[in-house]
Amino acid sequence: MKIGILTSGGDCPGLNAVIRGAVLNGTEHHGIEFVGIRDGWKGLVEGDFFPLTRHQVKGLSKVGGTILGTSRTNPYDGERGGPENIAKTLYGHHIDGVIAIGGEGTLAAAQRLANDGINVLGVPKTIDNDLRATDYSFGFDTAVNIATEAMDRLRTTGDSHQRCMVAEVMGRHVGWIALHSGMAAGAHIICIPEVPLSLEDICDKVNSAAERGRAPLVVVAEGFKLIGQDEAYSDKGLDAFNRPRLGGISEVLAPEIERVTGIETRSTVLGHIQRGGAPSGFDRVLATRLGLHAVDAIVDGEWGQMVAMQGTAIVRVPFSDALGELNTVPMERYEGAATLFG
CATH class of the missing domain: 3.40.50.450 (Rossmann fold)
Known part of the structure; x- marks a missing residue:
């Protein structure tokens, strides 16, 4: 054979x-x-x-x-x-x-x-x-480990400058990487595709963390949508299977968070680093x-x-x-993580 x-x-x-x-x-x-x-x-x-x-x-x-x-x-x-x-x-x-x-x-x-x-x-x-x-x-476990380490590093620079750091991870239309890495890194809010949030929701958690003397960490999955947003953010065209190439939502959110909260905010798109290495x-x-x-x-x-x-x-x-349906994050898993927000 x-x-x-x-x-x-x-x-x-x-x-x-x-x-x-x-x-x-x-x-x-x-x-x-x-x-x-x-x-x-x-x-x-x-x-x-x-x-x-x-x-x-x-x-x-x-x-x-x-x-x-x-x-x-x-x-x-x-x-x-x-x-x-x-x-x-x-x-x-x-x-x-x-x-x-x-x-x-x-x-x-x-x-x-x-x-x-x-x-x-x-x-x-x-x-x-x-x-x-x-x-x-x-591949999932490795991606979570890489993202967690990156967020740990972002938190130290955020603490040094009292900045809000927005970390964007992969995941397409599910939030597993964001959920696991965000929980591991102690994020103050995690934004996933399964749970649309308003800008006000996000900024409330950012302000809550800042008021406690913390440098806020926001973790966002690339497929996250704000309430009222019809499609996940994409400006990179389609792949060979006619699916939108996602990425860049953190760069949209960061200036809006800074505008609403007055806290200096920086975004980091981890991108393909999550796929690389051993x-x-x-x-x-x-x-x-x-x-x-x-x-x-x-x-x-x-x-x-x-x-x-x-x-x-x-x-x-x-x-x-x-096939047919995605393996999405159950609501009870997100609600458990949300207990740690703010």
């Missing part, structure tokens, strides 16, 4: 650990041959493959990024896209199926290909933790386990599914369980 592996969508700490886990399990226990697919669905469509052996994956669990490269290509686009052309490409290279490691967009494409007869198995990847059917996705220990272990179990699922012929973490176990679920 020969299996291709691809990583698609935004890069994420832990991708290489999945690749390593899959290749080691497949080659050592099942006699599977692997090929790397360069740059996500783009490489699959174009037939850009290379041998992926134990030698290529040695020491990868601690390495950030992806040795395969990634892109946001839609496998149904272009002259060589679509299931019929992809099936011919796989057949021509004697590849029996594909492990697709990615987030919501990648897994939606994988589900569509699986429904069209291509052997695809999914591995969930997203720092946003926005996929249903898995309690945690690898994965945390938790993410290395989770990613490795997902890679191992992905191969076991393939050996059992469980194509058209996704491996996922539920509780402490790794299970197999249909793509449909993970």
